[in-house]
Amino acid sequence: MNTIFFDKKPRIISTGTIAGPKECAGVIGKYVDKTLVDDMFGESTYEKAECKMLSYAITKAIENAGMTEKDMDLLISGDLLNQIISASFAARDFDFPFLGVYGACSTMAESMAVAAAFVNASYYKNIVVATGSHFSTAERQYRYPLELGCTRPPQAQWTVTGAGGCVIAPKGSHIAITSATIGKVVDYGITDVNNMGAAMAPSCASSLLEHLKDTGREANYYDLIVTGDLGALGSRILKDLTWEKGCDIANNHVDCGEIIYNVIEDEYQGGSGAGCSATVVNSYLMDKLKRRELNKILFVATGALLSTVSSGQGESIPCISHAVAIENI
């Protein structure tokens, strides 16, 4: 049993989101708290801009909960930068404890799961969770210097510039986290660092199927199975992999990476990055939950656990996915 059931049903009482101009041209544009005109966000480096976005998402989530920093008991956060510096430096701005996590692009679901577990056990009352990413920091850390202007292959995704977070508390909303499935590391031997969708889809299928088995639910129990961020190709692979196991998600599955962009430039398979599902789930989808247009979603965030060093040493890409059930009650 890899699933934790939350009998006290911790609530998501508020969200805070921010995204770049390219991201806000798409589906999340109407829902985020702040749209950046300039992705430098007034800072001198992209890394500092990423950190500032994360700090903004945390502050905004607290503010939207009608609370102040004093009401917060814990921050759970992580990001894609080496040594999760965005999260750590953002945490420096706040006078409450910080738990750093790393799950690559699965960080949002991982943070939500741990926060819900802590609130459900009454260890802490109000926990703010957040993550984010920035196209330019990810590109220059994981791939090539931006100035090189490298051509991107068609299986590539585009790292989302954005951050999102939410406050999880014992009560205060009708949106609850009812269970969470912590994923196993799955590695199908993919070595193409430009094809994250293919690398991550098997781990996503693993956690999704594990969740359904543990909860005794069929896939159609959920109004929506939201993955993030497999991209268009990864989403197709996930559908195939689950279908092979007798689980049909063709009608109730969307991927945050697939839906975030109006693909007009070279975003190809769609969005990626920890900020992708963090912004889509905490803005667009949370709005639908609030309005009860959706009532039961399973959020399966997917992460590729590679580094430039592991790839440089010829390793394949181990991946992990964590699933969080979010339901209106």
Place this chain on the structure above:
Amino acid sequence: MNTIFFDKKPRIISTGTIAGPKECAGVIGKYVDKTLVDDMFGESTYEKAECKMLSYAITKAIENAGMTEKDMDLLISGDLLNQIISASFAARDFDFPFLGVYGACSTMAESMAVAAAFVNASYYKNIVVATGSHFSTAERQYRYPLELGCTRPPQAQWTVTGAGGCVIAPKGSHIAITSATIGKVVDYGITDVNNMGAAMAPSCASSLLEHLKDTGREANYYDLIVTGDLGALGSRILKDLTWEKGCDIANNHVDCGEIIYNVIEDEYQGGSGAGCSATVVNSYLMDKLKRRELNKILFVATGALLSTVSSGQGESIPCISHAVAIENI
């Protein structure tokens, strides 16, 4: 209140440790499960050796608990490498869920705290936690290429080559985790990346004092307040900082970094790295707890949350410390 109290008193039922030849020449040599003769551990790169050590510590902790992989419910792990690849790649070897955390050298205490919280709430039964580090991977990732043979300044520490872990379960031993204090990020503006002790001491003082306040205990409640890894200089600073606040730890404080080496070469202030406190606590100190030579220890692991990028961009070093109370019951 930043402290979580564990009413069910989750137990540490076994440990697994491994360390390099230099480390085993010191105090932990008699207590570790395996001493490496060659710090490559039969691998082709230092990074792969680090991952293999971590995998060994996990396997050994499970084995020493008289259990098998099938009995394990969760692995909580992290390390110092970019994107915590040692932990993620080690997790690939095991068929149970994985929660990746990052707290730099505070990872052991962070993992223990989360594991104890999960076991105490009956979410999972048997959780294995582990972390490690390797001198050569840390040196070439954080500092300079090894081949350069850079001179080290006297305030520097030496990254420990080693890994340690333990199994945390509801029962099965007299060693319990009774509470945990999650730290805040503290930054006193230190920018010298060779002086981690000075950077981390204020965060260590903060978490230690917070723990004593939350629990209503005096420092002398504990037989030993074990920090890791401040080094000799950092340990002095911690004593001063706590003494200023009316808390005297002169007689019951040791630092894992300070005690791990027989300083004969250029280890200077002593050991550092996530593997430092992981090996010292899980071998030498756990043995003393088992024999009841020590009965109450407070383990305050300290982490410097910098990256080469943050330092390169002129940032100071934010630090965090998490405290875990380990008591014989």
